[in-house]
Amino acid sequence: MNRTMDSRLGLSVATICSRLGVLTMLKAIVFDMDGTITVLKLPLEAMRRDTKKYYISRGFPHDQFETSDGISSSTGKARNYFLANGYSEDDWKKMESEMDTILSRHEGFAAVNASEIEGSLDIIKKIRDVGLKTAILTNNGRPALDKILEQIPLGEHFDLIHTRHESPKPKPYPDGLLKVSSELGVDESEVVFVGDALIDGAAATRAGIEFWGVSTGETSSEKLYEAGASKVFTSLSGVLEAALDASRETL
Structure with missing residues (x-):
């Protein structure tokens, strides 16, 4: 392969390497x-627990969460569920904001003793x-x-x-x-x-x-x-x- 361009693909080496x-x-x-x-x-386990607890309180089926789900995967599942069940993007953004407040509270406590x-x-x-x-x-x-x-x-x-x-x-x-x-x-x-x-x-x-x-x-x-x-x-x-x-x- 040429150092700058693969003529067969029309892609630069940098682009190919980036994709790989x-x-x-x-x-x-x-x-x-x-x-x-x-x-x-960070109290990660508490943050993961509170994330699931919040979405369950809003109607997410608790049995759809797995023990291994973290904050991001729990939030992704919740978003898909609520938007598929009649909630609007504005409804979801409000939930996101409330969830952000919960996470920020945990983060704020941990930040006091940062090192x-x-x-x-x-x-x-x-x-x-x-x-x-x-x-x-x-x-x-x-x-x-x-x-x-x-x-x-x-x-x-x-x-x-x-x-x-x-x-x-x-x-x-x-x-x-x-x-x-x-x-x-x-x-x-x-x-x-x-x-x-x-x-x-x-x-x-x-x-x-x-x-x-x-x-x-x-x-x-x-x-x-x-x-x-x-x-x-x-x-x-x-x-x-x-x-x-x-x-x-x-x-």
Whole structure:
């Protein structure tokens, strides 16, 4: 295949690699926040439970939820159910707003005691020192992030930080990653997404972006590989080494 164009397909190598989730040359790294950059303190089980509880209180059949359903999958099931049973988009948006308030309450409590994973910001600085762009994409809401920014100087280390309130759709949908990549000015084949959760892997796969896992949150290395990770590290130090190697390479 030609380095710039496959004449049989009429597609650039960058486009093909993007669709396959393959790096051409690394120019940017997007990070999840909780469990990746900051210590995971969110009461995730309580948040998942309250998500299901809310939708059930509005009429969603409780037996249609599975134990494994998280916030995003529960919300997706609820949306499909309500819109298929006579609810309007405006009705759904109202429910979304009420659900957002519930999640923001949990996030706000956790944000009060936010702390970085030891050494994480030093590693981000080293990544930036070699010319790579950096960003955060989190499913946290903006109010919680603002509280975290009062305690941890994330803004000094990232070109942009997007929450679920800036993303068209939160992870595991690819929309947020695609928007962040666009705003960073990089192709999907020139960026890696680093995260600790299954929804991080799902979002990256759907966006055609390479996913590197870190087992610093709630998910094991094995599960991260199953979620689509091409590499899994026990800490961000491994991400730094891989980033330095990848930034020197071209396809």
